[in-house]
Amino acid sequence: MGARPAPGSADGPPPRPLLSRLAGARDALVTVALSAAAAVAIGIVRAPAAALEKRVAETSDVYVLPPPDEVVTLSLGYRSALADLLWSHVLVSQGLHTMERRRFENLTLLLDAINALDPTFRDPYLFADALITFQTSTTPHDEVVKAREIMERGVQNRPLDGEIWLALGQFVAFIAPASYLTDPAEKAQWRLDGARMLARAAELGGNDANISWQALGGAGILGRAGEREAQIRFLQRTLAVTDDEGLKQQIRAQLDKLLGEQAAEAYRRRIDGFSEIWRRDLPFVSKTAILVLGPPRDPAYCAGGAHADEPRCATTWSAWAERVAGER
Template identity: 25%
Template sequence: MRRLAWPLILLLPLLAGIHFFAHEQAWEQRREYRRTLDAGYVLPSRFIRVFALEHKGVMANYLLLKTMNFYGDRVMHQEQLSEEDWHYIVSSLDAVTDLDPRFLDPYIFGVTLLTWEAGMIEEANRLLEKGMEHRSHDWQMPFFLGFNHFYFLQDFATGAEYLMQASRLPESPNFLPNLAARLSYYGQRTGSAIVFLQTLLLQTADEGLRASLERRLLALQRADLIEQAVARFKDEQGRLPEKAQELLEGGYLEEMPEDPYGGQWVLLPGGRVFSTSRFVVEPEPDLPQDLE
């Protein structure tokens, strides 16, 4: 038995190497396949209703889970979503909310994904407007519509109107009336965006989306920290700093906080802070085959 054991022990590293090589080759083939794979077609909801019969809620849950898995798979493997992918997600969420228009999860998933990740503000607003129609008791629908108008569209007056509408609905947070007044007076402020993201995080159960929102929240909190230092500098010096280094030299910041997206902070006119990363995760570049 001992004579047989030694050859097996020597053979194990070779078998492990073959397994690792085969695994890498299979993974590369899968990546190439996913790059060329279309997102798929979503049947119009009027046909899905016929197939679902009396199980429309079950079908809505299934379609939403399928959509979330589609997005999660792309993110997990660091694959950028194409324009067709995003339109598939929009169509799928539209079908889900047609089947069950009172279903909260697709509205939260949609407003998170379509605004922050895809920049599809109009599509997100259309989804939220449907939510307002069918969830008229829910303060979250006008709340997120207000934020989208305020932050992304820079339509402060409309944003404030939506927030005031949300503040009049049952169980809405007490801070909404003051926030609406603040937004209509001050306009676009990083600190207010932090409030919105914190509220959105409370409603988000998907771990992948939570991780994305938490990173963006951290980036905004650090930008807000720098903006507060800029405001103190202006109050004391009577001018805005020209470079971020002046904040360190003057003791307004102990250290420059890192951008969690890896960018560099830039001071803009008016005291705003900008990051060269634009708060976007850059995908890892594909390595040449001889280096993989």
């Protein structure tokens, strides 16, 4: 066995040389000095940069997309996806532009691209007037016309959407003439056009009384414009499709004033007769369904032609209405 090492003489790490310790301290000092210099430099540059940023503001937008037809090609078949992406960009950018108090100059171009990508996407049509006119500066006349153009594109691509017809009619009949148009003749024409659009909205809003109630103001515009026959047709068509009892009473009261007592009574007879046939024959179907199916007809009673001119032998509702009117 070897001799034990004397106490205190065990092997251990060799002591660090003096030059190594000095090099480590120097590196630490350099790091601290560089950090301090960087902090000072940032402090010196930051204030002028902030002041410059306040003075220099973005004042215009750059539209980088090609024309709408080319955007469709650019989508590589993902038309709805790209339309959703652009619509999200429109909503976010509208908020940013409003916060920065500057006009969203590319809005109508983006809406054109979205419409080309997905013609039946309804949200851009419903919100086009609000987005285009809700700006921090005065809306120019050409953009007001453009808003109408986009919404008319909506009713062309979604002709049975009563809500889009309602939004279009309200903008053309009320909002634009009252807030953005200045020429009296143009105002009058827009109001008249808008009233006809509201009439179509009322026809399509049979199951949604809210649409019909809101569209009813168009009848008054037609009346003030001297379009009495158009006003009567507006009210009659709305009455024919609505199931809202309060609205029915309102329309009947207006028709009584417009048609006179005798004509109003004849019209009420036709409406009440139709409702009675509907309840008696097919009460479980909708009004639209019974209008499509036509009036009930008894083949045995109507055979031979002896009763061909009676209402109960009519094959269409229009023929039935004519025969009911002829019975007076």
